[in-house]
Amino acid sequence: MAAPRGSRSKAASAAAPIATEERPLDKARRASLSLTGHQASLAAFRNAFTTGRLHHAWLLTGPEGIGKAALAFRMARILLNGEDEASSAGRQVTAGSHPDLLAIGRSYDEKKQRFRGEIVADEIRPIGAFLHRTAAEGGWRVVLVDNVDAMNRNAANALLKVLEEPPNRAILLLTCATPGRLLPTIRSRCRTLTVPPLDEASVRAVLMREASDAEPSEIERVLPLAQGSPGRAIALLADKGGALAGVAQEALAGMSVARMLDLAEGISRSDVGFPLFFTLLANALASATRQAGRLEESAALAERWTNVGRIRSETERFNLDKQEAVIEALSVAGGR
Known part of the structure; x- marks a missing residue:
């Protein structure tokens, strides 16, 4: 049924959100340079990194909008030696051009002018090839998948194949607001890092x-x-x-x-x-x-x-x- 024509109420107008040109992943890249809060979560990851007990897959769970993607990008910066914004690696991470970092999120539908409701298998499959190639900088290869709970079943199965046979010096950083939506076999292959809300x-x-x-x-x-x-x-x-x-x-x-x-x-x-x-x-x-x-x-x-x-x-x-x-x-x- 079509909505009636004519002027809309003030509440309906106020409900119309403000558009932004910056994509969520790009915003998270930038925010990772001046990460606010999440110091305990970041310290846990940094400790695992420095002590050589780094799990090959990390599942960052917590409520929507608390900065899990920004935290994941900060973790990627640690692995890629890109915490210094002025460094070559730091600039590449911010620009989305670092050859050893692959970031995936819900894609934007230009026709419908909105982000798609799910992540599909074709967006996950390139991870395998990316992780099995030689790191350009000779260090870690890092994959960041934001909102993994938005994956459809085929995408989840594609990710599971990667998790089942992780290559050396390769890390997956996954963010998720509703871990119950994930396959148990995916959760079991990740180290869960619970990210609390900010004060x-x-x-x-x-x-x-x-x-x-x-x-x-x-x-x-x-x-x-x-x-x-x-x-x-x-x-x-x-x-x-x-x-x-x-x-x-x-x-x-x-x-x-x-x-x-x-x-x-x-x-x-x-x-x-x-x-x-x-x-x-x-x-x-x-x-x-x-x-x-x-x-x-x-x-x-x-x-x-x-x-x-x-x-x-x-x-x-x-x-x-x-x-x-x-x-x-x-x-x-x-x-x-």
């Missing part, structure tokens, strides 16, 4: 650097909502004044079909607005579940929370229509 001071420091044009009052507004995730905080800044958070609360009370159609158009426009909406909606449902006075009401809200999570997961994993997913989630949240 509030570190999130504030990232925002001061990455969102320097944001109003101080807006930064203070989103900090307690960010849950230790700078990425989440930056997305919340795009929701000026908390309009999208208000939509999440409104959805729980139920809304008309016309209202849902109007909101869905703005929310579904990009990779930022969509996950932010679902996160805020899930949080609103979780909060309502905890505050419910009767067991039956609590159970019903918990079921809505589960269904909203399923809608998001299936939409992102199978690249389904985001506008339809938003409409369905608004309907589910309101108890329809």
